[in-house]
Structure formats: structure tokens, C-alpha cells
Amino acid sequence: MTKLTNASGRPPYLRIVAEIRRRIEDGELGPGDRVPSTRRIAGEWGVALATATKALSTLRLEGLVETRPRVGTVVAGSTPATQPRRQMLSAPSSEQELTLDRIVRTAVEIADTEGLSALSMRGVAARLGVAAMSPYRYVPSKDDLVLLMADAAFGEETYPADAPEGWRSRIELAARTLWTLYRRHPWLAQLGSLSRPLLVPNLMRHGERMLSALDGHGLDPTTLFDAYVLIYSHVQGLAVHLEWEAHAQASTGQSEDQWMDSRAPVLRELAQSGRFPTFAKVLAAFDDGYDLCFDALFESGLTALLDGLTPLVEGRAAIRRYSDRTRRPAVPDRAADRPVR
Structure with missing residues (x-):
């Protein structure tokens, strides 16, 4: 030093x-x-x-x-002359x-x-x-x-005045909007946890979008909020790694690929040890190594999560709609209509 x-x-x-x-x-x-x-x-x-x-x-x-x-x-791109530099400093x-x-x-x-x-x-x-x-x-x-x-x-991203049709499309829009912001400012994901959330108006605005998309489908308040927390945790939980990777590159001077290349002997030793046969089999299937892509993981994870929530959200709503359609009207009290003799 x-x-x-x-x-x-x-x-x-x-x-x-x-x-x-x-x-x-x-x-x-x-x-x-x-x-x-x-x-x-x-x-x-x-x-x-x-x-x-x-x-x-x-x-x-x-x-x-x-x-x-x-x-x-x-x-x-270019080095300015000495005189303009002095003028800027003054x-x-x-x-x-x-x-x-x-x-x-x-x-x-x-x-x-x-x-x-x-x-x-x-x-x-x-x-x-x-x-x-x-x-x-x-x-x-x-x-x-x-x-x-x-x-x-x-607060940098806003939503269209007309919300998309369907709860799923509205959730996807809100989740992708949040992901865009975390991508732009990776440090954001470090600020709050699920147990101690970050309470700022513009973050709650995104949460309101998700909650309103899930509301009205027959979910009790606990189930509704659990579903929201699961979706949000997927976005934030994956985004946490964006800042970790940026910090690692700054502190080591190595890109993700360079770091993995430097650990290749250790990885090879683990794969050849015989202790992790499934890991070795999967690793051997990659011709050029596994390509970790955060954007792809975000999209596939969001799809899987919403697929899993669909029976919960739409199932109860469908049951309620069916009940509404098949509920018989009350039988009128005909005796009340009879004329008094």
C-alpha cells in the first residue's frame, strides 16, 4: 500500500x-x-x-x-488540453x-x-x-x-393507465418492472429483507400493483399476502446476486467467467471424486460449461411460480363463479300472494 x-x-x-x-x-x-x-x-x-x-x-x-x-x-475518450482543465477546476x-x-x-x-x-x-x-x-x-x-x-x-418506472387484462399479466408487468429497476440499481436489493421490509412509497406502489392483481379471486388475506411475498421474494432474491457479482468483479478484477476458469481444477476434482455422481453427470453434459444468465432465470422462475399459483388463484375463483351460476333463486312465498278470502 x-x-x-x-x-x-x-x-x-x-x-x-x-x-x-x-x-x-x-x-x-x-x-x-x-x-x-x-x-x-x-x-x-x-x-x-x-x-x-x-x-x-x-x-x-x-x-x-x-x-x-x-x-x-x-x-x-480524449484528454483535454491543460488550459480548459484549469478552467473547469476553477x-x-x-x-x-x-x-x-x-x-x-x-x-x-x-x-x-x-x-x-x-x-x-x-x-x-x-x-x-x-x-x-x-x-x-x-x-x-x-x-x-x-x-x-x-x-x-x-419511482423511475411507471405503469400504464390501463392495466392489462388478467391477474397473471398484471403480476408479470409488475415483476418485470421491479426487475428492470433492480437491474439498473443492483444495490436496491440489499436494502431490505422479507422480515424487515423497506418501507418507502414508491416500492409500495409496485407492491400495490401485485396485491391488486391477486385481490378479488376469493383468497383469504393471509393466502393473498403469502402469494405476494413469494412473488416479490423471487424478484428481490435473484436481484441480490447482481450486486454481489458487481462487488466481486470490482474487488477481484475478474469477470464471472474468469473466476470460474481459475476454479476449474477444484471443480474438476469435485466432479471426479465420485462423491457427487449426479453433479458430475450434469456437468459433463455441458459442452462449453453452464451459462448462468440472471435474466433467463428470472423469467423461467417467474413462469414456474405463476404456474404454481394458478390453481390457487383461479381454482377458488372458478369455484365461486360456478356457485354463483348454479345457485337457485329463492322460492317465493306463494301463500303471501294468495288473495284473502
């Missing part, structure tokens, strides 16, 4: 900026190459995450790097321009590119180019900020 000293008299973040700038100008890092993440900078240079964030923010203001969602910070965002919306959007950007663990109030302030304590004037704590981020992210 490279420890920064104060021998040069410059703030640590500027010395980090100078080193990364040198790597870019010398061609060690080319356009599109990933630059060190905030976590890696903190470890390599022995600084706080907020300092690392400020360094990357400065490079971004200079136009040397750019942020790409779920990829991270990469070298920009005009950071002012305190007067700071708003709660900008704070939330910036925090979401950090979580999207660096992961939720890299988020800090100081880091948000550094990226916005304001004093470290300025965001606290708008939001009391990081926990409060995360709730605002989640509500904003879950």
Missing part, C-alpha cells in the same frame, strides 16, 4: 489526481480503461473513501475520466446550486458505479464540490439519504 505524506505540501487528493493523470498521459491507462475505484484508491494510497472520491471527482471535472453505470470510472459547483434532488441523484450515481459500501456523506459532498458538511443541511444522515435514494430509484 502506498502511503501519502505531506512532504509536498499538497492535499492527498491532489497527489492522487496527479498520479492518475500521469498514468493517463503516459498511456498506461487508455480510453475506456478502468481507473482505480474509490475502494482501491483508499487501499493503495492509504486515504479515506471521501478523499478517494474527491480525487475521482476532480479527475471527472477535468474531463479525464467518466462514469459508466455498473462498469465504474473509466478514462474518457468553477466547481457552488453552495447556492446545492439541492436535495442533486444530493440524492449524486448519491445514486455513486452507489450505481461504486456500490453502496462506497457511499458516504463526505463522498457525496466531494463529488458535488461543496463543503463536507453541506449535505447535512438537506438530509440528517446517511441512513436517511439511502431511503431517499431508494424511493427515487423505485
Whole structure:
């Protein structure tokens, strides 16, 4: 780990900026190459995450790097001249321009590119180019900020005014909408569990869509809510792995395929041990290995889940409809119609 000293008299973040700038100008890092993440900078240079964030923010203001969602910070397409770079550095965002919306959007950007663990109030302030304590004037704590981020992210997708016909089509629409949001912001799936759910209005809006689709089919409240929880847990439970994989790639520098290739000898040893015959048989059937695709698993799992729920939902409704059709009208009291003699 490279420890920064104060021998040069410059703030640590500027010395980090100078080193990364040198790597870019010398061609060690080319356009599109990933630059060190905030976590890696903190470890390599022995600084706080907020300092690392400020360094990357400065490079971004200079136009040397750019942020790409779920990829991270990469070298920009071209290196600007020295004079424009100085001009950009001399005009950071002012305190007067700071708003709660900008704070939330910036925090979401950090979580999207660096992961939720890299988020800090100081880091948000550094990226916005304001004093470290300025965001606290708008939001009391990081926990409060995360709730605002989640509500904003879950509110990015809306539903058509006319709901699709049929409970199943409505469930599929809501589930796929949620999956799209988790795909866009993988950190969202880490925020709440089934036993301690995330209570923000825009997430509940998606839940309301699912509940209303299941309502009106003769299900008692417990059964109805159990069905909703099962559907939601499928979406969120699978989405949890999106952030885990992104974090693993950032920390190891290996893609999923590269990591599996490096574990091939261990996998082969397990398959050839004779202890797991079914596993070995299935593994041998793959010519090019098993292709883990989260999107495909989401769709096949949703189909299987809804197939399993169909008899529960439609069966009781069908019985009720049949009873309504076959219920005989009450026999009128003919005696009441007889004239009095």
C-alpha cells in the first residue's frame, strides 16, 4: 500500500489526481480503461473513501475520466488540453446550486458505479464540490439519504393507465418492472429483507400493483399476502446476486467467467471424486460449461411460480363463479300472494 505524506505540501487528493493523470498521459491507462475505484484508491494510497472520491471527482471535472453505470470510472475518450482543465477546476459547483434532488441523484450515481459500501456523506459532498458538511443541511444522515435514494430509484418506472387484462399479466408487468429497476440499481436489493421490509412509497406502489392483481379471486388475506411475498421474494432474491457479482468483479478484477476458469481444477476434482455422481453427470453434459444468465432465470422462475399459483388463484375463483351460476333463486312465498278470502 502506498502511503501519502505531506512532504509536498499538497492535499492527498491532489497527489492522487496527479498520479492518475500521469498514468493517463503516459498511456498506461487508455480510453475506456478502468481507473482505480474509490475502494482501491483508499487501499493503495492509504486515504479515506471521501478523499478517494474527491480525487475521482476532480479527475471527472477535468474531463479525464467518466462514469459508466455498473462498469465504474473509466478514462474518457480524449484528454483535454491543460488550459480548459484549469478552467473547469476553477468553477466547481457552488453552495447556492446545492439541492436535495442533486444530493440524492449524486448519491445514486455513486452507489450505481461504486456500490453502496462506497457511499458516504463526505463522498457525496466531494463529488458535488461543496463543503463536507453541506449535505447535512438537506438530509440528517446517511441512513436517511439511502431511503431517499431508494424511493427515487423505485419511482423511475411507471405503469400504464390501463392495466392489462388478467391477474397473471398484471403480476408479470409488475415483476418485470421491479426487475428492470433492480437491474439498473443492483444495490436496491440489499436494502431490505422479507422480515424487515423497506418501507418507502414508491416500492409500495409496485407492491400495490401485485396485491391488486391477486385481490378479488376469493383468497383469504393471509393466502393473498403469502402469494405476494413469494412473488416479490423471487424478484428481490435473484436481484441480490447482481450486486454481489458487481462487488466481486470490482474487488477481484475478474469477470464471472474468469473466476470460474481459475476454479476449474477444484471443480474438476469435485466432479471426479465420485462423491457427487449426479453433479458430475450434469456437468459433463455441458459442452462449453453452464451459462448462468440472471435474466433467463428470472423469467423461467417467474413462469414456474405463476404456474404454481394458478390453481390457487383461479381454482377458488372458478369455484365461486360456478356457485354463483348454479345457485337457485329463492322460492317465493306463494301463500303471501294468495288473495284473502
